[in-house]
Amino acid sequence: MTVPISLRHDETFVLNLGPQHPATHGVLRVILTLDGEYVVKAEPVLGYVHRMHEKLAEGGTFAQFMPNTARMDYLHALAFNHGWALVVEKAAGIEVPERAEYIRVITVELNRIASHLLWWAAFLLDLGGFTPLLYAFDDREKIIDLLERVTGSRLTYCYMRFGGVYNDIDDEFIAGTRAFIKRLRSRMPRFYHDLVTHNIILIKRIKDIGFITPEQCRRYGATGPVARGSGISYDIRKNEPYSVYPEFDFEVPVFDECDSMARYMVRMHEMEQSLRIIEQALDKLPDGPVMGKAPKVLKPEAGYYYSAVETARGSLGYRLICDGGKNPYKLKLRSPTFSNLSLFGEVAEGMLLADALAFMGSLDLVIPEIDR
Amino acid sequence: MDIREKTQIALALLFPAAPVTEVPVVAEGPPPPRDAGVVIQDFPRCGSHLDVLCRPDQVVAVAQIMDTEGFFLESIAGVDWLEKQQLEVLYDYNRLGGEHCRVMVRTLVPRTEPVVPTISAVFPAANWHERETFDFYGVHFQDHPNLIRILLPEDADFHPLLKDFMP
Numbered sequence: 019m020t021v022p023i024s025l026r027h028d029e030t031f032v033l034n035l036g037p038q039h040p041a042t043h044g045v046l047r048v049i050l051t052l053d054g055e056y057v058v059k060a061e062p063v064l065g066y067v068h069r070m071h072e073k074l075a076e077g078g079t080f081a082q083f084m085p086n087t088a089r090m091d092y093l094h095a096l097a098f099n100h101g102w103a104l105v106v107e108k109a110a111g112i113e114v115p116e117r118a119e120y121i122r123v124i125t126v127e128l129n130r131i132a133s134h135l136l137w138w139a140a141f142l143l144d145l146g147g148f149t150p151l152l153y154a155f156d157d158r159e160k161i162i163d164l165l166e167r168v169t170g171s172r173l174t175y176c177y178m179r180f181g182g183v184y185n186d187i188d189d190e191f192i193a194g195t196r197a198f199i200k201r202l203r204s205r206m207p208r209f210y211h212d213l214v215t216h217n218i219i220l221i222k223r224i225k226d227i228g229f230i231t232p233e234q235c236r237r238y239g240a241t242g243p244v245a246r247g248s249g250i251s252y253d254i255r256k257n258e259p260y261s262v263y264p265e266f267d268f269e270v271p272v273f274d275e276c277d278s279m280a281r282y283m284v285r286m287h288e289m290e291q292s293l294r295i296i297e298q299a300l301d302k303l304p305d306g307p308v309m310g311k312a313p314k315v316l317k318p319e320a321g322y323y324y325s326a327v328e329t330a331r332g333s334l335g336y337r338l339i340c341d342g343g344k345n346p347y348k349l350k351l352r353s354p355t356f357s358n359l360s361l362f363g364e365v366a367e368g369m370l371l372a373d374a375l376a377f378m379g380s381l382d383l384v385i386p387e388i389d390r
Numbered sequence: 391m392d393i394r395e396k397t398q399i400a401l402a403l404l405f406p407a408a409p410v411t412e413v414p415v416v417a418e419g420p421p422p423p424r425d426a427g428v429v430i431q432d433f434p435r436c437g438s439h440l441d442v443l444c445r446p447d448q449v450v451a452v453a454q455i456m457d458t459e460g461f462f463l464e465s466i467a468g469v470d471w472l473e474k475q476q477l478e479v480l481y482d483y484n485r486l487g488g489e490h491c492r493v494m495v496r497t498l499v500p501r502t503e504p505v506v507p508t509i510s511a512v513f514p515a516a517n518w519h520e521r522e523t524f525d526f527y528g529v530h531f532q533d534h535p536n537l538i539r540i541l542l543p544e545d546a547d548f549h550p551l552l553k554d555f556m557p
Binding site: 245 | 435436437438441460462463464465467469470480482484486487490492494513514515517518526539540541542543550551
C-alpha cells in the first residue's frame with residue numbers, strides 16, 4: 019500500500035497534462051497540482067471531442083441515429099449499437115428473431131475482446147512495454163477482419179437494425195470465429211500471461227496502486243471492470259439480463275484487491291468468458307431470419323424508456339423520452355467512463371505522478387465516449 | 391420485502407398527500423399530468439421500477455433516502471418541455487449488484503427560473519452530471535461547489551439542448 023506522505027502545500031506547482039499527451043489516450047486534459055512528484059490535486063478537463071450527439075439525436079429519426087452510436091465508444095461500438103437498438107425496440111414494441119439476437123451477442127462479444135486487447139496494448143505501452151502491442155494487435159486484427167466480413171466496417175459499425183441485424187453471418191465467418199477462439203486460447207498463456215501478467219515490472223507498477231473502495235464506486239457510480247476490480251459483482255448481462263445472455267453459461271470475474279492489478283485481472287478473465295459465450299452461441303445458433311417485422315417509420319408511444327447494456331467499460335444507459343413523434347424527444351446517454359473518470363481526482367490525490375498515470379490507464383478511458 | 395417495496399415505502403413518506411399508485415393503463419395518447427408522488431412502473435415495458443415526481447426542494451431528501459437504501463446515481467438528465475414552459479431534471483438511480491431496482495426521480499422547474507438544489511453533497515457523482523445539465527440546459531444547481539461548463543467551451547454563451555436554441 020502507498021505510504022501516506024505529508025504534503026507541503028506551500029511548494030506545489032501546476033502541470034498541465036494533455037490534451038495532446040500520449041498517455042491520456044485521446045484528448046483528455048488533466049490539470050495536476052504537484053508537490054515534487056506527488057499529486058496534490060488532479061482535475062480532469064473534458065470536452066475536447068464533444069460533438070453533441072444528444073442534440074443530433076433529436077434532429078433526426080430513430081434509425082438515423084444508429085451510425086452516431088458507433089462514434090462514441092469506437093472500441094466497443096457494437097455494444098452502443100446494441101443498446102440503441104434495444105431501447106428503441108422496447109419503446110416501439112418490436113420483436114427480434116432469435117437468430118438475430120444470437121448474432122448480436124456473438125458480434126458484441128467479439129468486439130468486447132477486441133476492445134480489451136486494445137486496452138491491454140495501450141495500457142502496457144503507457145507503462146513502457148512495446149512488444150505486447152504487437153501481439154495484441156495481431157490478435158485484434160483477426161477479430162476486425164471477421165467483423166468487417168459481416169458488418170462491412172472495421173471500427174465504426176452500423177450493423178444493428180431495429181428488429182434484427184443488417185447482414186446474416188455465413189459459414190466462413192463461423193469457421194473463422196472458431197479458429198480465432200482456438201488461436202487466442204493457445205496464445206493467451208504464453209504471449210499474454212507469461213510475458214506480461216507474471217512480469218515483475220508490471221506487478222511492481224500496478225499492484226497495490228490506485229485503490230478504489232467499493233463505497234467509492236457506489237458514490238461515484240463506477241461500473242464495469244472498475245467496480246468488479248473492487249469486489250462488486252455487478253454486470254448488466256447477469257444482474258439485468260437482456261438479449262439472449264441468460265441462455266449462456268458464463269461467469270462474472272470479480273477481484274476484491276481494489277487495485278490496478280485487480281482491474282487488469284478482471285479484463286484478462288473477461289476475454290476468456292467472452293470466448294465461452296461466443297462458443298456456446300455458435301453451437302446453439304438457431305436458423306431463421308435475421309430481420310423481424312419493423313415499421314418503416316417508427317412512432318413509439320409517448321413515455322420514458324430506459325435500457326442498459328454492459329460495454330467493455332461498464333454500464334451504458336440510454337434514457338429515451340418520446341412524445342409520440344417520429345424523432346426522439348430527448349435522448350440522454352449515460353456513458354460508463356464519464357462516471358468512472360469522475361473518481362480519478364479523489365483517488366489520484368497523494369499518488370506519485372507515474373503511479374497516477376498507470377492508474378489512469380487501468381480505468382480504460384475512451385475520450386469520445388466521455389465527451390459524446 | 392424486496393428492495394422495490396422498501397424504497398417505495400421510504401419514498402412515500404415524503405408525499406403524505408399522495409398514495410402510491412400503479413401506472414394507469416391508458417390505451418391511447420400521452421399519460422395525463424400527475425401530482426407529486428411515487429408511481430410503480432412496468433419494468434419490462436419502460437426500464438424503471440419506480441417513477442418519483444417530486445418538488446425541487448425535495449431532491450436532496452430523495453437523494454438521502456436513495457443513499458441510505460444503497461443506491462448509486464446513474465445519471466442526471468435535463469428535459470425541455472417548451473410547450474409547458476418547464477424544464478425537467480431527471481435523476482436515474484440504480485443499485486450496484488444485489489437486488490435489482492431502478493428508480494427514476496423527476497422534478498419540474500419553470501423555464502424562466504430553473505433553480506434546483508445540488509445533490510453533490512450526497513453523491514459526489516452528481517458533481518459532473520449537474521455541471522453537464524447546467525452546460526446543456528442552463529439549470530442552476532444551488533450550492534454546487536464548482537458550477538462551470540464541463541463539455542462545451544468555457545466561453546460559450548448558449549445552452550444547446552434547449553428546444554428553442556438555434557445554432
